[in-house]
Every structure is written in structure tokens, then in C-alpha cells.
Amino acid sequence: MDKTEKAIITEEEKEILLEIMNISFGKAAADLAEFIDIYIELSIPYIHVLEPRALSGYLKKEIKDNLDCSIVEQKYWGKFKGDALLVFSAISSRELLSLLDTEKDWGYCSDPIDVLEKESLMEVGNILIGACVGKIAEMLNDIVTYTPPKVIIETQPLDSFFNFQVEEDSSIILLRTAFKFKSTDISGFLFLITSNESVEWLKSALSEFMERS
Amino acid sequence: MKKILIVDDSRVSRIMLKKCIGNSDKYEFCEAENGQVGLEKYRDFRPDVVFLDLTMPVMGGREFLKEIKKENVDAKIVVCTADVQRKALDEVFSLGAFTVVKKPPAKGCVLDALSKLDQINK
Numbered sequence: 235m236d237k238t239e240k241a242i243i244t245e246e247e248k249e250i251l252l253e254i255m256n257i258s259f260g261k262a263a264a265d266l267a268e269f270i271d272i273y274i275e276l277s278i279p280y281i282h283v284l285e286p287r288a289l290s291g292y293l294k295k296e297i298k299d300n301l302d303c304s305i306v307e308q309k310y311w312g313k314f315k316g317d318a319l320l321v322f323s324a325i326s327s328r329e330l331l332s333l334l335d336t337e338k339d340w341g342y343c344s345d346p347i348d349v350l351e352k353e354s355l356m357e358v359g360n361i362l363i364g365a366c367v368g369k370i371a372e373m374l375n376d377i378v379t380y381t382p383p384k385v386i387i388e389t390q391p392l393d394s395f396f397n398f399q400v401e402e403d404s405s406i407i408l409l410r411t412a413f414k415f416k417s418t419d420i421s422g423f424l425f426l427i428t429s430n431e432s433v434e435w436l437k438s439a440l441s442e443f444m445e446r447s
Numbered sequence: 448m449k450k451i452l453i454v455d456d457s458r459v460s461r462i463m464l465k466k467c468i469g470n471s472d473k474y475e476f477c478e479a480e481n482g483q484v485g486l487e488k489y490r491d492f493r494p495d496v497v498f499l500d501l502t503m504p505v506m507g508g509r510e511f512l513k514e515i516k517k518e519n520v521d522a523k524i525v526v527c528t529a530d531v532q533r534k535a536l537d538e539v540f541s542l543g544a545f546t547v548v549k550k551p552p553a554k555g556c557v558l559d560a561l562s563k564l565d566q567i568n569k
Contacts, residue, residue, distance in 0.1 A: 249457065249458055250459050253459040253460050253550075256502070256529045256550070257551055260529030260531055260532075260550070261531065263530070264531040264533070267534065268533075273532055273535065274532065278502060373551070444463075447462075447463045447466060
């Protein structure tokens with residue numbers, strides 16, 4: 235834990251937030267498993283506190299095969315406010331499409347495949363991000379609204395994408411969880427980048443959550 | 448006094464579970480932060496019931512469950528997990544879990560699990 239992390243979030247608050255993230259992504263995975271017949275292997279989430287200028291470098295390092303990935307982005311806002319990024323490898327998006335609709339032979343429609351892949355990513359992203367962020371907000375007594383999901387396919391350089399509008403003297407709380415769809419090549423990460431505006435509210439909401447529990 | 452072992456990497460989760468169980472005069476608690484430590488503590492503490500998380504570092508809950516059932520087929524394991532996918536729940540039941548409590552644990556569900564264990568032990 236670096237100096238910024240110590241100043242912005244205590245060890246106890248971090249542990250509470252990790253447990254909330256764990257519960258919320260578990261709920262999101264279950265919601266998706268109702269929609270498509272898969273099992274999502276969950277992992278232990280992590281929290282990082284970063285200065286805004288370090289965010290782009292951090293994300294690029296985390297997404298090691300960043301020249302070959304697809305990202306679903308959705309912003310959310312309530313008292314809990316930020317940016318959700320669901321990152322899939324390019325292989326994942328193709329396999330995801332076959333999971334969503336195995337009846338059709340996509341090989342006969344070469345041109346629209348990119349569109350279909352994009353739609354399948356948006357659908358899965360919408361479910362995972364919506365259920366996860368929604369559950370976090372619910373557990374912290376908040377309600378959030380979302381922008382429509384946006385898909386960024388691998389052709390766009392990540393540098394141009396990681397351009398968040400944040401104040402330079404602020405800090406970002408970043409929640410990260412990795413996932414893998416069992417018996418497939420589909421894997422990825424979910425990043426929740428919590429806005430600096432939410433930090434004070436978040437600290438008090440975490441304390442209230444523990445008092446209620 | 449009933450002995451309860453809680454195996455969960457999240458300290459917050461262990462606190463929440465103990466709050467739900469309450470009544471410290473009736474229960475003696477022991478805690479472990481992963482399945483491997485849980486196995487050691489199980490052998491020393493000999494709990495009446497284990498509350499077990501699934502996703503943990505070092506050794507996860509499924510592996511713990513398999514090991515414990517090899518050692519003691521009658522071990523009473525209540526899985527307390529955020530992984531509420533149907534396939535995960537089916538799997539832990541097939542491995543011999545007594546019941547499952549979904550996270551965040553609700554007091555009623557936790558006490559209900561303990562009460563059912565009391566009934567089968569009578």
C-alpha cells in the first residue's frame with residue numbers, strides 16, 4: 235500500500251469494500267449464468283488507489299494482451315459514481331457470440347460478424363456491469379443510473395481510450411476482479427474506477443454497512 | 448458449548464457471520480483465512496460445524512470440502528459464499544456440504560442452518 239492509498243482508504247474500509255465487490259460480482263455471475271448456460275470461475279478481487287495520471291499505465295499493464303482485446307465501458311452515477319470497464323480478449327468475443335446463439339451458422343454471414351460480436355459483448359457487459367454495480371449500490375443504500383454500454387474493439391489504440399476526465403490532485407479507487415468462463419477460452423477483467431467525488435460518501439457508506447450487518 | 452470453525456479469507460465476512468450467530472455463551476469460535484489453515488485448525492479444534500467460503504487464496508473451499516470429507520464423512524459443512532451460481536451450489540452439495548448460506552449472510556438463514564444441524568444431531 236503506498237502513501238496515497240493510506241491517506242484515502244483505511245485497511246478496514248478496503249476489506250469491507252473487497253467483500254462487497256466479491257458479493258456483487260458473485261451476484262452478477264449468477265445473473266449471467268441464468269441467461270447463458272455457463273459457469274463463471276470467480277477470483278479474489280483487488281483494490282488499488284491511484285493518481286489519475288497513473289491509471290492508463292496501470293490498466294495497460296493489467297491488460298497484458300492489450301493489442302488484442304475488447305472492452306465494454308459503462309459509466310454509472312449516483313452517490314457511487316465512476317466508470318466500469320469489462321475487458322475480454324478478442325478470442326473471448328468470438329466465443330461469446332457462439333454461446334449466446336448456437337442455433338445460427340455465423341459462417342454464412344461474414345460481414346455482420348463484427349456487429350454481432352459487438353452486440354454480444356454489449357449484452358454480456360450490460361448484465362455483468364449492471365448486476366455488479368447495482369448490487370454494490372444496493373448494499374451501500376444507493377441507487378445508480380448507467381450510460382448505455384459502449385464497446386471498444388481492439389482496433390482502437392488503448393491510449394486514446396484511457397483518457398478519463400479527472401482532477402490531477404485527486405485519487406482514484408480502482409476495484410479489479412478477474413474471471414473465466416469454465417470450459418471455454420473466455421476470460422477477462424472487470425475494473426470499477428470510482429470517481430474521486432464518491433470517496434467521502436463511500437467511506438461513510440462502508441462504515442454504515444458494517445454497522446447494519 | 449458448540450464449536451464453530453469459520454474458514455474465510457475476508458475478515459469482514461468472518462465478523463459479519465459471527466454477528467449473525469451471536470450468543471457468545473453458546474458458541475466457541477475458531478477462524479482460518481484459507482482452506483489449508485482451515486484443515487489444520489479443523490484437526491486441532493474438532494468443530495461441530497464449519498462455515499466455509501469457496502473463493503480463497505492458497506486453498507479454496509471446494510478443495511477443503513473434499514479433504515475434510517475424506518477424513519470425516521460426517522463433517523458438517525455450511526458453505527457461505529458469494530458464488531451463488533446454480534452450478535456452484537450443485538457442486539458443493541455433491542461434495543457433501545450440509546447447506547449453503549448466500550453472502551451477505553442473513554441472520555435468519557444462518558440461525559436456520561444451525562437449528563437444522565441441532566435437529567439432526569439429536
